[in-house]
Amino acid sequence: MNIELRGISKRFGSVQANRNISLDIRASEVLGLLGENGAGKSTLMNVLSGLYQPDSGDILIDGTPVRFDGPGDSIAAGIGMVHQHFMLVPVFSVVENVILGVEPTGSADFLDLAAARDQVQAINARYGMDVPSDVLIEDLPVGIQQRVEILKVLFRSADVLILDEPTAVLTPQEVEAFFGIVRALRDAGKAIVFITHKLHEIIEIADKVSVLRQGEIVGGGVPSEFSEADLAEMMVGRPVSFSVGRGTATPGEDVLDLRDVTLVDASLEVRLHQIAMSVRAGEIVGIAGVQGNGQTELVEAITGLAPVASGQVMFAGTDITASSVRQRHCMGIAHIPEDRQKSGMVSAFTVAENMVLNSYYDDSVARGVQIDWHRAEEQAAAACLKFDVRTPSVFLDAGGLSGGNQQKMVVARELERGVRLVVASQPTRGVDVGSIEFIHKQLVACRDAGNAVLIISSELDEILDLSDRIYVMYEGQITAEFDNSSSQADRGAIGLAMAGANRTAAA
Amino acid sequence: MADQTQMDPARLAASQPVANVTDWRRIISGFTLVMLAAIVLFLLDAPWDSVSTFRISRPRDTWAVGNLVVPSQLINTLAAIILAFLGTRLFLRGGGRWTGLSLGVGLIILAMAFLVWATAGKAISLTGMLQATVVRAVPIALAALGGILCERVAVINIAIEGMLLAGAFAGALFGSLMGGWAGIICAMLTGGVFGLLLAVLVITYRVDQIIAGVVINLFVLGLTSYVSSQVFAEFRWLNKATPFRAFKIPVLGDIPLIGPVLFNQNLFVYGALIMVTLSTYYLFYTRMGLRARAVGEHPRAADTLGIDVIKTRYAHVIAAGMVAGFGGAWFTLGSVGRFDENMTFGRGFIGLAAMIFGRWHPLGALAAALVFGFADSLQQKLSILNTPIPSEFLSMAPYIATIVVVAGLVGRARPPAAIGKAYTKD
Ligand SMILES: Nc1ncnc2c1ncn2[C@@H]1O[C@H](COP(=O)(O)OP(=O)(O)OP(=O)(O)O)[C@@H](O)[C@H]1O
Ligand SMILES: [Mg+2]
Numbered sequence: 001m002n003i004e005l006r007g008i009s010k011r012f013g014s015v016q017a018n019r020n021i022s023l024d025i026r027a028s029e030v031l032g033l034l035g036e037n038g039a040g041k042s043t044l045m046n047v048l049s050g051l052y053q054p055d056s057g058d059i060l061i062d063g064t065p066v067r068f069d070g071p072g073d074s075i076a077a078g079i080g081m082v083h084q085h086f087m088l089v090p091v092f093s094v095v096e097n098v099i100l101g102v103e104p105t106g107s108a109d110f111l112d113l114a115a116a117r118d119q120v121q122a123i124n125a126r127y128g129m130d131v132p133s134d135v136l137i138e139d140l141p142v143g144i145q146q147r148v149e150i151l152k153v154l155f156r157s158a159d160v161l162i163l164d165e166p167t168a169v170l171t172p173q174e175v176e177a178f179f180g181i182v183r184a185l186r187d188a189g190k191a192i193v194f195i196t197h198k199l200h201e202i203i204e205i206a207d208k209v210s211v212l213r214q215g216e217i218v219g220g221g222v223p224s225e226f227s228e229a230d231l232a233e234m235m236v237g238r239p240v241s242f243s244v245g246r247g248t249a250t251p252g253e254d255v256l257d258l259r260d261v262t263l264v265d266a267s268l269e270v271r272l273h274q275i276a277m278s279v280r281a282g283e284i285v286g287i288a289g290v291q292g293n294g295q296t297e298l299v300e301a302i303t304g305l306a307p308v309a310s311g312q313v314m315f316a317g318t319d320i321t322a323s324s325v326r327q328r329h330c331m332g333i334a335h336i337p338e339d340r341q342k343s344g345m346v347s348a349f350t351v352a353e354n355m356v357l358n359s360y361y362d363d364s365v366a367r368g369v370q371i372d373w374h375r376a377e378e379q380a381a382a383a384c385l386k387f388d389v390r391t392p393s394v395f396l397d398a399g400g401l402s403g404g405n406q407q408k409m410v411v412a413r414e415l416e417r418g419v420r421l422v423v424a425s426q427p428t429r430g431v432d433v434g435s436i437e438f439i440h441k442q443l444v445a446c447r448d449a450g451n452a453v454l455i456i457s458s459e460l461d462e463i464l465d466l467s468d469r470i471y472v473m474y475e476g477q478i479t480a481e482f483d484n485s486s487s488q489a490d491r492g493a494i495g496l497a498m499a500g501a502n503r504t505a506a507a
Numbered sequence: 508m509a510d511q512t513q514m515d516p517a518r519l520a521a522s523q524p525v526a527n528v529t530d531w532r533r534i535i536s537g538f539t540l541v542m543l544a545a546i547v548l549f550l551l552d553a554p555w556d557s558v559s560t561f562r563i564s565r566p567r568d569t570w571a572v573g574n575l576v577v578p579s580q581l582i583n584t585l586a587a588i589i590l591a592f593l594g595t596r597l598f599l600r601g602g603g604r605w606t607g608l609s610l611g612v613g614l615i616i617l618a619m620a621f622l623v624w625a626t627a628g629k630a631i632s633l634t635g636m637l638q639a640t641v642v643r644a645v646p647i648a649l650a651a652l653g654g655i656l657c658e659r660v661a662v663i664n665i666a667i668e669g670m671l672l673a674g675a676f677a678g679a680l681f682g683s684l685m686g687g688w689a690g691i692i693c694a695m696l697t698g699g700v701f702g703l704l705l706a707v708l709v710i711t712y713r714v715d716q717i718i719a720g721v722v723i724n725l726f727v728l729g730l731t732s733y734v735s736s737q738v739f740a741e742f743r744w745l746n747k748a749t750p751f752r753a754f755k756i757p758v759l760g761d762i763p764l765i766g767p768v769l770f771n772q773n774l775f776v777y778g779a780l781i782m783v784t785l786s787t788y789y790l791f792y793t794r795m796g797l798r799a800r801a802v803g804e805h806p807r808a809a810d811t812l813g814i815d816v817i818k819t820r821y822a823h824v825i826a827a828g829m830v831a832g833f834g835g836a837w838f839t840l841g842s843v844g845r846f847d848e849n850m851t852f853g854r855g856f857i858g859l860a861a862m863i864f865g866r867w868h869p870l871g872a873l874a875a876a877l878v879f880g881f882a883d884s885l886q887q888k889l890s891i892l893n894t895p896i897p898s899e900f901l902s903m904a905p906y907i908a909t910i911v912v913v914a915g916l917v918g919r920a921r922p923p924a925a926i927g928k929a930y931t932k933d
Pocket of ligand 1: 044
């Protein structure tokens with residue numbers, strides 16, 4: 001099945017998200033779509049999936065013009081989309097989410113969950129996805145939730161798959177497995193649109209690439225003819241440097257010190273096992289590890305979101321093990337959460353309101369029991385400008401921002417406050433190359449100002465690029481430590497540790 | 508070497524780190540139970556030689572059963588011991604799912620002890636009381652069901668009270684004009700019309716859902732009060748419907764105790780039980796039910812899968828109106844056949860409470876409605892029995908039951924995630 005988009009335009013209020021875009025999507029081909037945050041990629045794909053109706057322009061399937069009045073029409077036409085922000089019902093099980101809208105039924109509209117489970121498991125097995133059927137979505141880590149999204153599309157046996165930043169939440173290993181699936185699908189004759197901010201992924205998997213900037217197509221071609229730098233420049237409109245010039249660190253006192261911290265979950269399983277680690281002032285420490293090895297719990301233990309079972313969390317010499325989240329926050333711990341939509345922002349609040357979520361009670365914006373909105377808005381506008389959060393106004397709902405801009409908004413909020421320790425979990429998830437450069441520079445500046453920075457990332461490149469010291473986490477333990485300050489640590493050794501090679505040594 | 512923790516995705520699933528947090532619910536529940544034991548032991552005491560008599564059958568019944576006669580003080584002493592045991596057990600160990608269970612059992616024992624104490628040296632009809640419980644639970648259960656149908660698709664329905672009242676009114680008026688069945692149908696249609704009105708306001712025009720509901724309530728109250736005082740007072744034949752009588756289901760209705768309570772009731776009781784069963788099946792076992800719940804939890808996800816959020820919401824809000832209309836007809840066609848000003852008396856709101864205690868589940872809501880119904884009929888019986896408790900306190904019983912049930916039994920109840928929010932595409 002081939003799809004042609006002809007002259008698609010779409011406007012939201014004052015924002016022209018798509019301007020006269022034409023695009024060919026062909027069977028047995030992976031089309032990579034690049035563009036900076038807010039360039040209009042998601043909007044264009046939402047038009048194709050029938051969620052938005054274009055202001056003008058046509059969609060042609062195999063040469064015949066079609067009209068999608070809703071996602072139902074586009075699904076019926078064989079188009080499936082994996083959305084950038086998960087479209088999963090948190091309190092439904094995996095099967096229920098996968099079958100929603102195309103449920104197998106018996107008589108009297110009876111939901112045939114058993115049949116559904118079998119079908120889901122069959123797809124699961126075919127692509128080696130290993131997703132449990134009956135667990136609730138809200139209890140699954142993001143990486144697995146992503147696979148559920150893919151299962152959903154495959155379950156509908158779509159001919160055209162739109163994947164909006166599917167790899168943003170995957171670990172490098174998962175990305176490899178995922179690319180295996182994408183290749184298999186392409187070889188099976190499916191047309192695939194693949195959106196990402198990771199240029200090497202485009203070069204690796206895409207057969208063709210198109211680049212969007214400010215709602216317009218600005219270039220494209222066969223990816224192998226471009227270097228990453230070319231693509232980045234085409235996207236952003238200026239040359240981008242991929243690694244921050246990071247001076248040597250001058251570490252001081254311990255700011256964060258974990259002493260044999262053990263964390264146990266509700267079902268009494270050990271999630272963190274006697275973690276001992278420290279982050280010093282003027283130092284960036286990176287946590288490398290395959291997602292799901294206790295990083296989330298580590299962040300929860302540090303920020304106070306979860307109580308620890310034993311051990312101590314020391315912050316600047318004081319024991320904060322029993323301190324509340326607010327107390328830690330006021331002491332100067334900033335937290336960039338891994339899932340911005342779940343725990344980083346309130347979609348239905350305006351950008352300005354989101355910007356004061358961590359400071360609405362203190363002198364910077366509060367006057368007694370009132371919030372000085374005038375000041376809050378000024379500060380928000382300034383922060384948006386500084387962090388390049390692209391929004392026409394700070395009075396718009398944050399949910400209307402593009403994914404990358406939401407991320408930048410969260411980062412801006414956390415870094416703009418005076419802090420001593422930044423706990424940054426996946427700080428550049430979903431952010432375009434230009435903005436990654438900027439966020440990285442901000443984190444390094446934070447370090448150079450004498451603060452401690454802890455970075456948790458599933459991107460080993462990001463860890464290697466920024467960190468002065470690297471810990472590797474495996475199965476809830478710290479299994480290795482590497483020095484990365486003067487010369488780069490041994491990538492291979494880190495990779496091995498991430499895969500569990502050191503575990504006996506550390507326990 | 509310390510043993511290695513396995514962390515496969517399925518196991519990680521369960522990781523919600525709340526370990527070693529003091530379980531206050533358990534402690535408070537334990538304390539409550541011990542207090543209740545003390546109350547039963549010291550306040551509800553009767554002479555050792557007195558007996559409580561509960562009548563089960565009437566002499567003319569097909570299969571008559573003898574009266575249940577129990578020694579009052581012995582039973583209550585035993586009740587106190589069991590309560591104390593349950594409470595102490597919660598203190599010492601366990602918790603988790605035992606908390607709710609213990610408290611539930613404890614409350615049933617308390618109600619029993621209370622009855623035994625109040626009837627010490629006297630006699631009451633147990634069957635009659637349970638029958639009244641079911642009858643009184645009907646409007647509450649139906650109101651709750653109306654609430655559930657709406658809230659499951661994320662529309663708050665404060666207007667349930669108004670819909671009940673409108674149903675009661677339409678039932679009386681059209682029941683008088685065209686007979687009982689027509690009265691029921693018109694009551695349901697009237698409820699449906701108000702459902703449609705609410706839907707237009709909150710779904711299409713995105714009026715605040717609470718405000719729209721309050722407006723409908725005030726409108727219905729004003730309109731029906733006006734008509735009943737101005738028109739019905741003048742033309743009495745407009746407000747004189749023949750109520751539905753109880754009819755006995757053959758054989759089943761003759762079973763002692765259960766027969767009269769469940770199988771010798773009027774149309775509304777059967778209707779409510781059928782509706783609760785059907786909607787449980789619908790919401791949790793059918794394709795359309797799954798879609799409806801998705802619309803209430805994550806409308807955008809439902810939309811991206813081709814489910815029409817707006818249509819789904821309209822259909823459910825209208826259906827909820829019809830259910831509430833039927834429940835409203837209970838007040839007139841199910842009992843006296845006459846409409847009185849504001850005769851629903853806040854039952855719609857109690858229904859909404861029952862919906863929450865029942866965790867947005869029809870069966871849960873029915874159970875909650877039965878608790879209210881029981882407290883209601885208990886209060887009525889006790890005022891006849893001449894207990895030393897002032898009647899004002901007795902009429903508090905349903906509400907006290909509510910508070911205890913919510914605090915102890917419900918625990919973590921979570922409404923559909925999108926509740927109260929209008930849906931817009933962009
Ligand atoms: N529902 C909406 N309401 C208002 N504005 C919107 C909405 N959706 C998108 N926009 C605006 O349209 C523009 C394009 O957004 P879009 O989400 O398509 O960007 P994107 O290319 O997917 O970016 P990212 O890489 O950050 O996901 C942005 O300026 C965004 O603020
Ligand atoms: Mg996007």
